Amino acid sequence: MIPVMYARYLAGRANWIKGSALADVMKKASELQKKGRRLISLAAGDPDPSLIPRSVLGELAREILENEPKSVMYTPANGIPELREELADFLKRYDGVDVPPENIVITIGGTGALDLLGRVLIDPGDMVITENPSYINTLLAFEQLGARIEGVPVDENGMRTDVLEEKLRRLASEGRKVKFIYTIPTGQNPMGVTMSAERRKALLEIASQYDLLIIEDTAYNFMMYEGGNIRPLKALDDEGRVVVAGTLSKVLGTGFRIGWIAAEGEVLRKVLMQKQPIDFCAPAISQYIALEYLRRGYFEEYHLKKALPAYREKRDIMVASLEENLPWASFTRPIAGMFIMLFLPENASGMEFAGELMEKEGVVVVPGKPFYTDDSGINAIRLNFSRPSGEEISEGIRRLARLYREKFVS
Numbered sequence: 001m002i003p004v005m006y007a008r009y010l011a012g013r014a015n016w017i018k019g020s021a022l023a024d025v026m027k028k029a030s031e032l033q034k035k036g037r038r039l040i041s042l043a044a045g046d047p048d049p050s051l052i053p054r055s056v057l058g059e060l061a062r063e064i065l066e067n068e069p070k071s072v073m074y075t076p077a078n079g080i081p082e083l084r085e086e087l088a089d090f091l092k093r094y095d096g097v098d099v100p101p102e103n104i105v106i107t108i109g110g111t112g113a114l115d116l117l118g119r120v121l122i123d124p125g126d127m128v129i130t131e132n133p134s135y136i137n138t139l140l141a142f143e144q145l146g147a148r149i150e151g152v153p154v155d156e157n158g159m160r161t162d163v164l165e166e167k168l169r170r171l172a173s174e175g176r177k178v179k180f181i182y183t184i185p186t187g188q189n190p191m192g193v194t195m196s197a198e199r200r201k202a203l204l205e206i207a208s209q210y211d212l213l214i215i216e217d218t219a220y221n222f223m224m225y226e227g228g229n230i231r232p233l234k235a236l237d238d239e240g241r242v243v244v245a246g247t248l249s250k251v252l253g254t255g256f257r258i259g260w261i262a263a264e265g266e267v268l269r270k271v272l273m274q275k276q277p278i279d280f281c282a283p284a285i286s287q288y289i290a291l292e293y294l295r296r297g298y299f300e301e302y303h304l305k306k307a308l309p310a311y312r313e314k315r316d317i318m319v320a321s322l323e324e325n326l327p328w329a330s331f332t333r334p335i336a337g338m339f340i341m342l343f344l345p346e347n348a349s350g351m352e353f354a355g356e357l358m359e360k361e362g363v364v365v366v367p368g369k370p371f372y373t374d375d376s377g378i379n380a381i382r383l384n385f386s387r388p389s390g391e392e393i394s395e396g397i398r399r400l401a402r403l404y405r406e407k408f409v410s
């Protein structure tokens with residue numbers, strides 16, 4: 001029999017599709033686990049399942065499935081109206097963002113939101129600005145659509161708006177047009193940093209001056225430990241330039257796949273038209289669970305009162321463990337989100353270190369390099385503190401530091 005040459009059948013566009021380093025790390029870890037190896041994972045982008053009220057959600061699911069026939073049906077492409085209304089209220093209360101329910105489209109997670117926005121905004125060859133580094137899946141999704149990514153460096157106060165301005169000036173002088181700026185201002189993935197209030201203001205002014213849209217990814221807006229006076233870009237946006245890609249994943253659980261787009265005008269209209277043929281709608285059962293979760297005050301009762309303080313404590317444990325075990329190393333100190341970026345000595349390979357750490361010490365971390373839009377970040381390592389327990393964090397960092405010292409400190 002002649003073997004099928006599958007590659008011959010692929011669309012040209014499939015050449016853009018690249019694997020994700022994250023998926024590679026997870027695959028290797030699960031192979032080791034299958035062989036019986038016990039690993040400490042500081043790699044995930046998940047919340048802690050023990051901080052999600054699973055039995056309450058279980059009861060809710062049963063109640064909904066028994067009493068709401070629409071929970072097993074298609075929903076309108078933009079989501080059930082009750083959830084859009086509840087979400088609009090919720091965003092007003094907790095994010096200071098005033099969007100009418102008709103401007104909200106419920107999506108399959110933030111991932112679905114970003115994919116849809118990419119599809120309606122990006123033509124092949126379009127220039128898109130992101131933070132450098134930025135969330136790997138967004139970079140991959142936008143690149144697959146043919147976007148040319150221009151990264152702007154990030155420091156402890158978020159995107160360097162001075163560098164952004166300089167870059168836009170240069171690009172404009174070369175006659176190159178930028179489509180939009182994608183930013184994760186709060187609890188940035190992978191850096192864990194949060195954009196300061198001044199930078200937020202500057203970013204909006206720059207977008208206005210250069211007539212650009214901003215996609216604000218608010219995935220970590222409900223995981224803020226300090227900095228309560230920092231408001232989302234959308235709350236400061238009086239020109240309608242900010243399009244929001246939001247998600248309940250980090251609060252309700254990544255498995256429910258409930259996200260949203262808040263947009264206006266033609267962007268909103270085209271997103272809706274584009275959505276139906278792609279996925280029809282977000283899962284009805286998840287939409288109804290999200291609705292009741294918000295409506296019955298579980299966000300306050302479980303997320304704000306219990307989960308958030310626990311995540312803050314885990315953040316503190318990771319920062320303290322790093323300070324104690326690696327006092328000379330450079331790492332970010334997040335006020336929001338679930339990640340810390342650790343930097344190995346210059347020119348050391350994070351990729352190699354992550355591999356050795358998994359093999360020798362049984363600790364899984366994600367190399368930072370794939371999140372970068374250029375050749376930098378070789379020595380970066382992304383650490384997650386939301387999913388592991390406090391003990392796993394301390395032990396994981398202790399082992400990481402042991403390998404660090406063995407390799408880099410003589």
Ligand SMILES: Cc1ncc(COP(=O)(O)O)c(C=O)c1O
Nearest residue numbers: 045109110111135189219247249
């Ligand atoms: C910055 C950012 N945006 C979006 C997402 C997507 O989340 P989801 O599709 O689970 O809503 C993530 C997940 O890690 C993220 O880190």
